[in-house]
Amino acid sequence: MSGPYTSFVAIGDSFTEGLNDPGADGRFRGWADRVAERLAALTPGFRYANLAVRGRLLDQIVERQVPLAIDLKPDLVSLCAGGNDLLRPGADPDRMAKTLAGAVRELRAAGAEVLLFTGVDPRDTPLMRRARGRTAVFYLHIRSIADVYGCHLVDQWSMQSLRDWRAWSEDRLHMNAEGHRMVAAKVCEVLGVPTEDRWRYTWPPRAHVDRRVRLREDRLWVREHLLPWVGRRLRGTSSGDGVEPKRPGLTAFEAGPPADAPRP
Template structure:
């Protein structure tokens, strides 16, 4: 039997599971566009060890760290689960002028609150952004925040999933077309890493070495980049300019701590 009989996942699109579509028994996507993601995959593993295992996922795409701490953490504290995952700050880091030191203080306060409620806490660093055209310019800011995350995990006795060291996630084959969210392969790798950190059996492997690919034609690569900018980057920038988020008016996909099914 697993020592984790209840699990609450907190955060943004990464924990909600974009873009890893949930599928039915027939192998086809579930109607309604529901996503699975690494957290659901880990919950499936934990449920296989304990039929009374309960799970909630309060993550909502687009949320900033202040919103996650203000809206999701108190709900998790009230649920009093054995395990809470907390991954937030990615959307903040993408915004100009983000302050990783202030963000770290906010995260540390949330961790103290969750630990005081008796929960084991699972924290994450992000993926090294050096291969991403836009995010690599803010690589130093990302690195500072994730060094804080490592320190917080050590100080408060938290589990840590270090995605920065996961070389397989630096390949675009682990990511969806928007280049911001992992696909099924990426979420499988993260779930496998989480299971290893928690000491939970898992059939998947996070140490993935991708087969070599032919060198892309530079002209084709530029066309691909332009298409990505029109389809994904432009709408993202416009939402930020308008003070909007992709998660506005969306509710968590699993708002209650219930038996997993």
């Protein structure tokens, strides 16, 4: 089909839910909502659902969200999953890829176009850089899956503009509004959807930050973000416990406010 798209279902975890890109209605906005805004502006009657929930693992997304997406019969489904799995010791990227491939096969058989994502290179991310090897293997699998099943692919690994911390929120795991804006621009480019936003640009130089200031920031991050994350892992709980999808049904979506001003 390759557009114009009349319906879009987004499934996944916190990245697709939109953390930490606050919207005007008090819920998170995120790249998926931003893309839906562009599609709604171009296509009368456009419908959108977002089933993503923060903290979800790949198996949970495949078991709970993929069947719902198939039942909704959309033109386009985005599927980004596995990031939470890769944070855990012992994650098997080969097994994960097999699970993902099965989900993609089902979505394609149902007639939907599928949008897949690689992640950002984690070498600058404190929690994930030790897992860079298995992360790279999983993302190579995703590229292969996209080729085999004829999916659209958003390669965030090659998006050097996302390697600047100004695209990320204080927890160093979730993008801020600027990061989500860049991803939305990249998605639009991959889908052939016109947008004035750009994802490829060079950040202006940053002011020098004293080493002592950086150490204080690191200690604050450990206390406010890392230790709570470790605590949830030890307790077997998730940040998504009790959280419901923000747009569980495929409903009419009106274009929101004008897109953020394009970056130079």
